[in-house]
Amino acid sequence: MKLSIGLVTLNAKYIHTSLSLRYLRNAARLAGFQNVWIEEFVINQPVWKIAAEIHARRPDILGVSIYIWNRQQSFELIERLKKQMPALEIVAGGPEVSFEPNLPDQYTLISGEGESKWVEYLKHKQKGQTPTSETLAQWNTYGTDLPELIPPYLPEDTGEIKNRIAYLETSRGCPYLCSFCLSALDKKVRYFDESIVNEQIEQLVAAGVKRIKFVDRTFNLKPKRMMELMRWLTRFPKASFHFEVVADILTPEIMDFLATVPEGMFQFEIGIQTTDDQTQSIIQRKQDKEKLFGAIQELARQNKIHCHCDLIFGLPGETLEQILKSFEEVLALNPHELQLGFLKFLPGAPIQSAIKSHGYQFQSSPPYELICNKDLSAEEVIYLKKFTEVFDLFYNSKRFRFSMNRLLETWSPAHLFNRLLEYMESNGLLFQSHSLEDQYKILFDAFSLGENPLEFDLLKLDYLFSQRVYHLPRFLTPANGGSKFKTKTWPKDRKTPLILFDHNIQLVNGGVHLIPLTEPKWYAIAHPNGDSGYIQAPSINLVTD
Numbered sequence: 001m002k003l004s005i006g007l008v009t010l011n012a013k014y015i016h017t018s019l020s021l022r023y024l025r026n027a028a029r030l031a032g033f034q035n036v037w038i039e040e041f042v043i044n045q046p047v048w049k050i051a052a053e054i055h056a057r058r059p060d061i062l063g064v065s066i067y068i069w070n071r072q073q074s075f076e077l078i079e080r081l082k083k084q085m086p087a088l089e090i091v092a093g094g095p096e097v098s099f100e101p102n103l104p105d106q107y108t109l110i111s112g113e114g115e116s117k118w119v120e121y122l123k124h125k126q127k128g129q130t131p132t133s134e135t136l137a138q139w140n141t142y143g144t145d146l147p148e149l150i151p152p153y154l155p156e157d158t159g160e161i162k163n164r165i166a167y168l169e170t171s172r173g174c175p176y177l178c179s180f181c182l183s184a185l186d187k188k189v190r191y192f193d194e195s196i197v198n199e200q201i202e203q204l205v206a207a208g209v210k211r212i213k214f215v216d217r218t219f220n221l222k223p224k225r226m227m228e229l230m231r232w233l234t235r236f237p238k239a240s241f242h243f244e245v246v247a248d249i250l251t252p253e254i255m256d257f258l259a260t261v262p263e264g265m266f267q268f269e270i271g272i273q274t275t276d277d278q279t280q281s282i283i284q285r286k287q288d289k290e291k292l293f294g295a296i297q298e299l300a301r302q303n304k305i306h307c308h309c310d311l312i313f314g315l316p317g318e319t320l321e322q323i324l325k326s327f328e329e330v331l332a333l334n335p336h337e338l339q340l341g342f343l344k345f346l347p348g349a350p351i352q353s354a355i356k357s358h359g360y361q362f363q364s365s366p367p368y369e370l371i372c373n374k375d376l377s378a379e380e381v382i383y384l385k386k387f388t389e390v391f392d393l394f395y396n397s398k399r400f401r402f403s404m405n406r407l408l409e410t411w412s413p414a415h416l417f418n419r420l421l422e423y424m425e426s427n428g429l430l431f432q433s434h435s436l437e438d439q440y441k442i443l444f445d446a447f448s449l450g451e452n453p454l455e456f457d458l459l460k461l462d463y464l465f466s467q468r469v470y471h472l473p474r475f476l477t478p479a480n481g482g483s484k485f486k487t488k489t490w491p492k493d494r495k496t497p498l499i500l501f502d503h504n505i506q507l508v509n510g511g512v513h514l515i516p517l518t519e520p521k522w523y524a525i526a527h528p529n530g531d532s533g534y535i536q537a538p539s540i541n542l543v544t545d
Contacts (some may be wrong), residue, residue, distance in 0.1 A: 003126065004058060005036045009065035009094075010043045010050070010073050017160075019167040019215065020065045020094065020114070022152035027115035030150065033122055040160075043070050051080045059088065061125060063118065064107070066094040068346070068366045082106050091121060095182055096366070098142050099348035110139050113172075115147035142348060143185060151196050153203055162208035167215050170197045170229065174217035176246075177284040178273070179350040180312065180343060183217045184284075194225075198232065205236050212241050219243040223251045234262055242267045247299075248291035255295065259302045267306040270296065270335075274315050275326040282316045283351070296333040303509060309335040313384050314343035314370035316351075316358045320380045324414045331413040337396050340388040342381070343370040386430060390421045393439065399466040400443060402458040402512055407447060420446050436466075437473050444475055453502045454514055461512060464499065464525055471497065490524035498522040 005028060007021045021038040028036045037057070041050045054062065054077075062081065066074045078090055090107040098111035108131070110117045117139045124131050131139070138144055149172060153161075173189035174181075204212060220226045220243075233241055247270045250258075258266075274280060275289060299307050309330055313323050331338055345351060345360070345368045354360065359374035372378040394400050394417070407416055423446040424430040434442065440463050449455040460476050490496040500522055503514035 002035045003033065003060045003122075005033055005061045005063075005122065006054065006057060006059035007036070007038045007063040007065070008041065008050075008054060008077075009067075010041045010045075010070040010077070012043060012069045014042050015164050017164050017166055018065060019152055019169070021063075022154070022157065023115055023150065024063060024065075024118050026150050026152065026154065027119050027147070028122055031119040031122065033126075043073050047073055047076045047080060050077055051084060054081060055084055061089045061091065061122065063091045063093065066092055066096045068096050068344075068368070071096045071366050078106055089125060091118070093118070096347070103140070108136070108139070112142040112144065113147055115150070116145040120145075146188065146190070149190055149192050151192070151200050153200050155203070158203070158207035161204065163210060165211045165213055166204045166209045167213050168197070168200060168204070169215055170194075170219070170225075171216045171221070175221070176218070176286070177350075179283045179285075179354070180273075180315070180346075182346055182349050184350055185348065186217070189221065191222075191225075194229070197229070201233070201236075205239050210239055212239060214241065214243050217244060218246050220245045220250060220254065223254050227254060227257050230257070230261060230266065234265065237262065237265070240265055240267065242269065244269045244271070246270075246287070247272075247295040248288040250295045255298055258299065258305055261304050263304050264306060266304075267308060268299065269308045269310065271310045272326075272330055273310060273312045274318060274322075275329045276318055276322045279315050279318045279322070282354075293329075293333060296335065300334045306337075307335045308337045308339065309333070310339045310341060312341050312343055313388075314373065314376055314381065316354045316373075317375060319375050320384070323376075323384065328413045331395075331408075336398075338391075339396070340384075340391060342384070344368045345370075386421055386425075387417060389430075390424065391417050394420060394443065399436070399439065400459075400462050402462050402465075403443060403449070403455065405511070406455055406458050440473070441475055450475070453516070457501050457503050457505075457514055458512070460499065460501070461505070472499065492524070496524045498524050 007024050009018045009021055011018060018038070018040050021040065025036050025038050039053065039057075041053075064074055064078060074092075074096075078092070081088055081090065091110055092107040093110040093114045097109060100109060103109055108121065110121065120135075121131070121139065124135075149169075152168070153166070169192065171189055171191045173186040174183035175187065175189055177184050201212065230241075233239075243266065245268050247268075270292075272287075272292065273283075273285060277289075280287065296307060296309065299305050311323075311326055311330060318326075327338075327340070343351070343362075345355065345362045347368075355362075359372075361371040361373070361378075363369050363371065370376075370381060372381055395404055411419070420442070421430070424442065429442060440459065444450060444459060447455070449459050456476075460472060463472060463476060490498055500520045502517055502520050504517055504521065505523060506513040506515070
């Protein structure tokens with residue numbers, strides 16, 4: 001009788017896909033196990049429904065991949081399955097359980113990279129053997145038996161991944177020692193054969209995947225390899241590709257090459273985490289700030305790569321003043337997006353050794369997030385949580401790009417978003433949900449934008465560029481429009497509305513340049529192809545009446 005071997009996980013969203021399940025499936029099949037299948041679920045599905053679907057497939061062995069975002073639901077699922085199907089053998093693995101101190105009898109644990117250990121487990125079960133205590137100890141030890149790298153995607157995956165995000169590795173391991181990161185434990189960097197990588201990408205794009213995220217911890221460790229792959233990727237103009245890079249080791253040759261790539265096809269995630277030298281030393285993070293800042297500024301100038309930067313709040317020894325200084329220094333580089341995260345005490349990460357000496361308090365369950373430490377009070381952490389929400393709403397949403405660029409000319413970043421925070425708190429708006437129109441009204445009122453013709457026109461442009469609407473809200477209606485502002489359309493199609501502006505508007509390199517007018521001017525906003533309406537990207541034609 002052939003064993004029915006299942007592999008399941010709960011993704012954070014449907015659009016995500018699981019790389020680990022496919023690695024484990026393929027490793028098992030290569031070892032001769034034929035009836036191996038995978039099922040991906042989503043964390044917001046009822047656990048009983050997930051268990052019912054698995055129950056219907058009658059697996060003999062079930063592997064469950066557990067991460068920080070699905071820990072609770074995964075353990076609920078395991079409990080339910082064991083009570084529904086007492087004979088079911090369950091194997092748990094993944095970063096979230098690789099360092100479990102207390103092992104229950106509901107499952108067997110595999111720590112770290114699992115392909116080799118998974119196959120060894122299956123062979124024991126196939127022969128009816130009970131693993132020895134030594135074997136179990138090896139399976140439970142992180143970093144043992146590093147497996148041979150095999151490609152994850154098979155032709156049978158094509159129907160499941162269309163229009164979803166596909167994750168892919170070209171290398172595995174990390175040479176850096178950052179104490180907050182589990183990758184600090186993966187010292188040996190191993191590379192996939194380039195022909196395998198290319199074949200996998202071709203297969204994914206042909207299957208309808210529009211976005212591929214490379215999960216290499218440092219994609220640019222080998223600059224020549226990076227250039228060759230990115231150059232080859234430009235043959236897929238309908239897809240986009242995401243990479244994690246270390247910006248201060250981007251070579252001049254790489255920077256010259258990046259200036260030639262198609263705009264918007266590639267996204268870089270750059271983990272800065274902090275700009276404070278002493279904090280960097282404590283967390284064993286090496287980075288050359290001058291080279292780092294120079295690379296990000298050059299990427300912004302080229303405007304070819306979507307640049308996403310990360311900061312971590314609450315690192316050892318960092319005060320609120322130092323945190324806001326890092327924030328201001330990085331935002332001044334004009335990244336397209338700046339993610340403000342809070343330190344997490346991931347099981348197994350080296351940062352655990354700093355808990356006592358720095359007086360850390362943190363959540364004992366996922367996401368294991370900082371509550372306070374000896375350098376950052378609970379009140380200061382609460383302030384930063386509020387600050388982060390306001391920043392995400394008005395900067396990372398990209399709905400206020402023109403207005404933000406203008407305001408940042410006269411306000412320091414920390415003071416600007418603190419002003420928004422104070423305004424929202426004083427008016428009871430911080431903990432409410434807001435319509436898109438209300439968000440523009442908040443910015444309008446907080447900075448009295450109606451009193452400055454330039455800032456008023458920029459906010460109107462932000463609204464029109466970001467919303468698919470055919471009117472402006474009342475507070476963005478020009479006072480000098482008078483009765484003329486009643487429904488007025490572009491004579492060329494009689495349906496595209498005309499908007500009154502006090503400036504001559506020029507689109508320049510993805511931004512706008514406004515020149516004051518002596519008399520207001522009507523503008524029609526239309527698609528480049530001539531169709532009327534509004535689009536979300538600022539690549540529209542502005543057509544005067």
